[in-house]
C-alpha cells in the first residue's frame with residue numbers, strides 16, 4: 412500500500428477531549444474518529460488493526476475446537492424475560508420497540524440467544540461438549556462511555572459459549588478457554604495477568620478476568636510479585652499476603668480485556684435447555700461463557716506500549732509491519748533506485764508493507780511513522796543509497812542498522828520470522 416492512495420491523515424495537535432494516551436494516539440494517528448459519545452468510526456488503519464486482532468483470535472479459538480457462528484445483535488425481549496434479565500439488567504440494556512410494538516434489546520451479550528440456539532440443535536449427549544463463538548458488535552448504554560475505545564456504547568466483542576454434560580466436563584471446557592486466552596494474548600504481544608473475579612450480572616459459579624496492567628486502567632488488581640496469584644480488588648479485600656506463597660501483595664491499575672465465567676446451569680435451568688443422557692433422561696447443559704473486548708484491545712495495547720512519539724504496536728497488531736520511507740532528494744538516479752527498492756520490498760512483503768511515497772519532508776515522514784507505530788521503518792535516504800546502503804529502524808527498541816541493499820529483504824524476512832518464532836516458543840514454554 413502507498414500513503415498517497417490511502418487517506419493517511421495524522422494530527423499533531425493534542426485532541427482536547429482525550430484523557431488517556433491511547434485515545435489521544437488513536438485519534439492523532441488517524442485510527443478512529445468520534446461520531447458521538449461512545450461511538451467511533453474505524454478508519455482504514457484502525458480497521459486493519461481490528462482485523463489483525465480478529466485473525467489471532469479466530470486462529471486460537473478454531474484450534475481450541477470452538478465453532479464460529481453469528482447471532483443477531485437484535486434480540487427479542489421474551490428470551491430475556493425467561494431468565495429474568497429483562498428486568499434485572501438495568502439501564503445498560505438498549506431497549507427498543509418494533510413497528511408492532513414488540514420489545515427488543517440490542518445485545519450487550521448473548522447467553523439467552525445462544526442457549527436457545529443450542530436447545531434446538533444439541534439434543535444428544537453424543538453431540539457434547541461443544542463450544543460456539545462469534546465476533547460481533549455489542550451494545551451497552553454505559554453510564555460513562557469514555558476513554559475512546561476503552562468504554563464504548565457500541566464495541567466489538569468475541570464471545571464464546573460452551574455446553575457440557577457435567578460440572579467436570581464444564582470445568583474442562585473452561586480450562587481449555589483459559590488456555591486459549593493465554594495463547595491469544597501472547598500472540599498479540601500483550602503482557603497480562605489472570606485474576607479471580609466476581610460473576611456480576613452474568614451470574615454463575617466462578618470467573619476470571621484477563622487484565623492488561625497499565626496506569627490508566629479503571630480496575631485495580633492485587634497481585635503477587637513472586638508467583639502467578641492475582642485477584643480483582645473486590646475479591647481480595649484487605650489481604651496483604653499472597654495465599655499461595657505468603658509474599659507481600661502489590662496493587663496496580665489494570666484494563667480488563669477478557670472475562671471467562673463458569674455458568675453452571677444459570678441459563679439452562681430457566682430456559683429448560685438440555686440433552687438426552689445415555690439412559691435417555693433429560694439433563695441440563697453445564698455452560699460457560701467467555702468474552703474478549705476486541706475493540707478495547709486496540710486501546711489496551713497502546714496503553715501498554717507507547718512513547719512520547721506515538722504508538723509502538725506489537726508486531727501482530729500493527730496495520731502494516733513495515734513502513735518504507737523513500738526520502739527523496741535532488742538526484743533522479745537515486746530517487747529511481749529508492750523506488751525500485753521500495754517495490755522490491757512490496758513484492759516480497761506485500762500485505763505488510765506501507766510505502767510513504769508522499770512528497771513530504773523527511774521529518775514529517777519520520778514523525779508520522781513513529782506516531783502510527785509501525786514496528787519496522789525502512790529508511791531510503793540519498794546519502795546511504797549512493798553507497799548501496801539502507802537503514803532500518805526498530806520502532807520499539809530504537810535500534811538502527813545500516814544494511815547493504817542486496818541484503819535488505821533477507822534481513823527483513825529474518826526479522827519478521829524471528830519475531831513470530833519467539834511468540835511460538837513463549838506459547839510452548841507455558
Ligand SMILES: Nc1ncnc2c1ncn2[C@@H]1O[C@H](COP(=O)(O)OP(=O)(O)O)[C@@H](O)[C@H]1O
Pocket residue numbers: 520551553560561562563564565566568611613667668669670702703704705706707
Ligand atoms: N463498554 C465497553 N466498551 C468496550 N469493551 C467492553 C465494554 N464492556 C465490556 N467490554 C469488553 O468485553 C469483555 C467482556 O464483557 P463483560 O465481562 O461482560 O463486561 P463487564 O466486565 O464490563 O461487565 C470485557 O472484558 C471487556 O474487555
Ligand SMILES: [Mg+2]
Pocket residue numbers: 667669670
Ligand atoms: Mg467483565
Ligand SMILES: [Zn+2]
Pocket residue numbers: 635636637638639640653654655656657658
Ligand atoms: Zn505468591
